[in-house]
Amino acid sequence: MEKRRLGCTDLEVSVIGMGGIPIQRIDKEEVALVLEAAIDAGINFFDTARGYTDSEEKFGQVLGTTSSDVIIATKSPARTKAAMASDIETSLRNLQVDAIDLYQLHNVRTKEELDQVLAPDGALAALREAQSAGKVKHVGITGHIVDILVEAVKTEEFETVQFPFNAVEKEAASTLLPLAEKLDLGVIVMKPLAGGALAPAELALRFFWDYPVSTVIPGMDSVEQVRFNANLGERLLLLTEEERERLGSEVKQLGNRFCRRCEYCLPCPEGIRIPTVFIFDGYWTRYGLKDWAKERYAEMKVKASACVECGTCESRCPYNLPIREMLKEAVEHFGS
Numbered sequence: 001m002e003k004r005r006l007g008c009t010d011l012e013v014s015v016i017g018m019g020g021i022p023i024q025r026i027d028k029e030e031v032a033l034v035l036e037a038a039i040d041a042g043i044n045f046f047d048t049a050r051g052y053t054d055s056e057e058k059f060g061q062v063l064g065t066t067s068s069d070v071i072i073a074t075k076s077p078a079r080t081k082a083a084m085a086s087d088i089e090t091s092l093r094n095l096q097v098d099a100i101d102l103y104q105l106h107n108v109r110t111k112e113e114l115d116q117v118l119a120p121d122g123a124l125a126a127l128r129e130a131q132s133a134g135k136v137k138h139v140g141i142t143g144h145i146v147d148i149l150v151e152a153v154k155t156e157e158f159e160t161v162q163f164p165f166n167a168v169e170k171e172a173a174s175t176l177l178p179l180a181e182k183l184d185l186g187v188i189v190m191k192p193l194a195g196g197a198l199a200p201a202e203l204a205l206r207f208f209w210d211y212p213v214s215t216v217i218p219g220m221d222s223v224e225q226v227r228f229n230a231n232l233g234e235r236l237l238l239l240t241e242e243e244r245e246r247l248g249s250e251v252k253q254l255g256n257r258f259c260r261r262c263e264y265c266l267p268c269p270e271g272i273r274i275p276t277v278f279i280f281d282g283y284w285t286r287y288g289l290k291d292w293a294k295e296r297y298a299e300m301k302v303k304a305s306a307c308v309e310c311g312t313c314e315s316r317c318p319y320n321l322p323i324r325e326m327l328k329e330a331v332e333h334f335g336s
Contacts, residue, residue, distance in 0.1 A: 001014045001015065001016065001041065001042025001043065001044075001230060001233045001234060002014070002015045002233055002234065002236055003015070003044075004213075004214045004215065005186075005214065006045075006071075006102075006159075006160060006186035006188075006214045006215070007159060007160060007180070007184050007185045007186030007187070007214060008159050008184040008185065008186070009102070009137075009138045009159050009160065009186055011071055011101065011102075011138070011186070012044075013044060013045040013071055013186075013214055013215045014042055014043045014044045014045055014215060014233060015208075015214075015215055015216065015233045015236065016043055016205070016215070016216055016217075016218070016229050016230055016232065016233035017043060017044075017045030017046065017047060017188070017215040017216065017217040018035075018038055018043055018045070018046050018047065018217060018218075018219075018220055018226075019047055019190060019217040019218060019219035019220070020046065020047055020048030020049065020052050020055040020056075020059060020219070021052055021055065021219045021261075021262070021263065022219035022220060022221035023055055023058050023059075023219075023220075023221055024052055024053045024054060024055050024058075025221055026221050028058060028061060030221075030222075031058040031059075031061070031062065032061065032062050033223055034220060034221060034222065034223055034226055035059070035062040035063065036062065037223040037226045037227065038220070038226045038230070039066065039068045039070065041226055041227060041230035041231075042230060042233070042234070043226070043230055043233075044068075044069060044070050044071055045070075045071045045073065045188075045215050045217070046059055046063055046070060046071070046072050046073065047073040047074070047075075047162070047188065047190075047217050048072075048073070048074045048075075048095075049074055049075045049076070049106055050074065050075065050076045050077065050078075050087050050090065050091060050106070051075075051076075051077055051106065056074060056090075056091055056094035056095055057094045059072065059094075059095060060094050060095040060096040060097070061096070063095065063096075063097075064095050064096025064097050065096060071101045071102070072095055072097065072100060072101050072102070073100075073101060073102035073103075073104060073140070073188075074091050074095065074100060074102075074103060074104070075103065075104035075105065075106035075140075075142055075162075076088070076091070076103070076104075076105070076106055076123070077106045077107060078123045078126075079113060079116045079117055079122065079123050080116075080121060080122060080123060081121045081122060081123060081125045081126045082121075082126075083123070084123035084124075084125075084126035084127060085126040085129070085130070088100070088103065088126065088127070088130050088135060088136065091103070092135060098134075098135075099134055099135055099136065099137055100135065100136050100137065101137050101138060102137065102138045102139075102140055102159075102160060103127055103130070103136045103138075103139060103140070104139070104140040104141055104142050104160065104162060105117050105123055105124070105127075105139075105140070105141045105142065105158075106142055107142060107143055107144065107264075107318065108141055108142070108143045108148060108149075108152060109143060109144070109145055109148065109318065110145075110148065111148065111151065113148075114148060114151060114152055118155065118157065124139070124157060127139045138159045138160065139157070139158055139159055139160075140158050140159055140160030140161060140162060140186070140188070141153075141158045141160075141161055141162070142161070142162035142163065142188075142190070143162075143163060144163065144164055144318035144319065145318075146163065146171050146172050146175055146176050147175075149161055149163055149172075149176055150175055150176055150179060153176065153179050153180060153183060153185060154179070156183060158185065159185060159186060160185055160186035160187070160188055160214075161176065161180050161185050161186075161187060161188070162187075162188035162189075162190055163176065163188075163189070163190065164189075164190050164191035164194075164260070165177075165189045165190075165191070165192070165208075165211075165213070166189075166191055166192050166193065166194045166198060166204065166207070167194075167198060167203075167204055167207045167247050167248075167250075167251050168194050168197075168198065168251050168254060168256065169191070169194070169256075173211065177211060177212060177213075180212075181212045186214045186215075187212065187213045187214045187215075188213075188214060188215055188217060189208060189213050189215070189216045189217065190217055191260050191262070192204060192205060192207075192208065192216045192217070192218050193205070193218055194254070194258070194260055195258075195259060195260030195261035195262065195275075196261055196279075197254055197258050197259070197260070197261075197282065198247075198250060198251075198254065199250060201218075201228070201229075202228075202232060203239060203243050203246065203247045203250075204247065205218070205229065205232050206232060206236075206237055206238065206239050206243075207239060207247060209236040209237070209238050209239075210238060210239075253286065254286070257321065257322075257326075258278070258282070258321075259274070259275050259278035259279075259282075259321065259326075260319060261275045261278075261279070262318065263275055264316045264317060264318055265312075265313035265314075265316050265317050265323060266313075268302075268307075268312070268313060269308075269310060269312060270302060270306045270307060270308060271301070271302040271306065272302050272303070272304060272306055272307060272327070273300065273302070274313055274323060274327070276300065277297070277300070277303075277304045277327060277330050278326065278330070280293040280294075280296055280297040280330075280334070281293070281326075281329070281330040281333060281334075284333050284334075285333070290333075293333075293334075294333075294334055297330075297334045298334075303331070303334070303336045304327040304328075304330040304331045304334070304336075305331045305336045307324060307327045307328075309324050311324065
């Protein structure tokens with residue numbers, strides 16, 4: 001596995017890392033197999049979060065006790081000093097470590113939130129105290145809005161920045177990436193496959209070798225996914241012109257109005273598994289697998305038609321998707 005320097009942290013990270021959202025969906029025995037396969041394949045960077053239900057605990061059961069050289073990153077949505085201090089202690093227990101390699105401010109969305117975390121009684125103050133106490137080694141920030149992250153990076157308070165970047169969402173390439181490179185920040189790419197919407201995965205991941213990124217962290221929940229992704233990090237093959245055209249065609253077809261499966265919209269008050277609805281709807285609309293999609297949609301306990309249009313999901317979506325409208329479209333396709 002190729003390694004790259006994680007900016008001014010001087011940590012050497014695998015170019016393919018592992019995102020911690022999908023392992024919420026598998027049991028602890030499967031998690032152990034997936035994480036051990038990742039370590040065996042040369043993956044050494046693992047990213048989780050306080051908000052990913054039991055993801056920290058599942059990472060901790062393997063990564064916290066391994067003798068392998070791994071780098072563990074987590075993050076918290078806390079905005080105040082007190083809340084962040086509490087979350088740091090929880091993360092240490094969950095991950096079964098004495099110190100966390102990288103702790104990040106999670107999903108900073110507005111200038112007001114940025115000002116809040118940077119204030120004397122803000123979350124960053126707790127991270128600095130944790131650094132002084134040897135509980136946190138490095139501090140980073142994550143988010144989905146490029147302009148806000150640019151402002152955050154300009155403060156020079158952070159060592160890493162994590163954001164969505166892929167063949168569809170390339171805004172960061174002209175703004176955030178050059179700034180991060182200039183200031184020597186480690187660049188962590190989330191949603192490299194646009195939440196699983198981009199295919200083929202091989203081309204979507206090889207897209208990054210043209211850019212100054214430190215590590216790309218697709219989510220994985222099977223040994224097969226781990227081996228496939230890790231293999232692409234062993235030889236960094238650039239896309240051919242023909243492959244670029246093929247990926248570009250996929251991007252054009254996909255557009256920007258699609259679910260990235262971040263699951264921030266959940267839980268739905270009515271119990272709708274919103275990302276799952278959109279997975280099946282994608283197979284209906286993009287791949288023409290109407291019968292296949294309809295059969296699997298029919299197995300869902302709560303259908304899209306249960307939506308009461310409360311709008312809770314839309315207020316949480318970092319991509320500002322018209323989720324209520326998209327659910328109505330799914331109902332039209334599947335009949336319920």
